[in-house]
Amino acid sequence: MEEKKNKPINKPIKGKVILSGEIVCKTGLHIGASDAGLSIGGMDNPVIRDPLTKTPYIPGSSLKGKLRSLLERAMDKEFDKKGGSGKSVIYRHECSKASCKVCRLFGSSSKDNGNIPSRLHVRDAFLSETSINELSELEEGLPYTEWKEENSLDRITCAANPRSIERVPAGAVFEFEIVYTIEKEEDLKDDLNNLQAVLKLLEDDALGGGGSRGNGRVKIEIKDVLVRKKEHYLEGKDEIKVELGGDDLGTSVEKVYRGS
Template sequence: MQLQSIRTLTGRIRLHTGLHIGAGKDTVEIGGLDQPIVKDPLTGAPYIPGSSIKGKMRSLLEVGIVMGMSEDTRKFVLDGKPCGCGRPTCPICRLFGAHNDPSKCDPKLGPTRLLVRDAMLCKEDGERFAAGDLPMEIKNENTIHRVNGTAGNPRPLERVPAGVVFDLNIVLKVFEGDDPDNLAQWLFKGLRLIEMDALGGGSSRGSGQVVFENIILDGKPIDLSTINVL
């Protein structure tokens, strides 16, 4: 299977609400954060892992669109798993790769077409962070007592504050036999679905609302608001 072209999509991710993508903790500290965000270990700056963007696109496309088109995908999704049908006709497996043993996939499927890079702070916000002018937000979430209505058991949640901007960079590989426009449309649908949903944790409680700005594919501006996701 011959590589025909490599397309590049760039843009920006602007946070409309605070973003929490957890880093996990190996130790528990008195007075420390229960849920810190993922950060660059060298600079301490927050970033959005490419795996978070790619994984959210895939899950939203599978549940929202492809599950209704493919019985094979439906079986995987209803079992709580990413699609692993491995069929060349499956847009999910073609774009994101089959979530299965490669030996069980159709060899005509080929390699993953989509490469999503980690989204780092844009130049302006990176400089603000380096200067100490971009503090992270601590949001306390509580459990409401069902009888007396009081809040208890506060949980401190670290978030990147609203208004912060990250750089977006995605690579789309086109192989022999691919329809490049079709691959791009599925990518656009995935990004648009994230705008309509959210990124990261706590989305049902207000976190992670984002908008993609200045999206450009191979020098051509793309307006995601015109993308039909149905």
């Protein structure tokens, strides 16, 4: 019997687009960590922290997951894949079709249709040096964060159930970086415009936990956009800075990429 050959896959790297900027907390931000070994002074809901500096940060996985979820919903995708277990069961869209704007941008893993590696690399976002200095002077009893007391009420008995939640205070600034891999030139404009749209959508939604209770309102400011074609890596050619003006992100980057 003739051995079945795998279909060849072409995954070129034609360049990278590097977006960097700031995530500014307009209200307190809570991105939680495991309670095990991380609770400070009996805190019910601690934030995730860098184990070396003890400063809070935004994991790239949390930011990427939120952006993907918002794009799935904005594009009215079916949540057709089940993940997690127990009380942590989640549903998400994952079709693994090359034509799917969500899966080609954020990646997909499917036993039936194969894997689509993500075109986005979302780095962990760390506090700016200015915010570290400002938050180190807080008198809240917690390093770099505040302690917010909340109450949930039993609708029948009116019994209060107090709880505490740790938050990064409003005004704190995180520095972020997102790297987009250019695989198909014809997708470049569309992919980056979808990324820009979902970053704007996040500003009117919430990042982290407790968004419906006032947490997690953020402002996202893109400060710099760089295009590094593959010749930058292979031949040492210069990177190109994209001037952000009246055009949308995708159009601005495409002009630089095709004109260079």
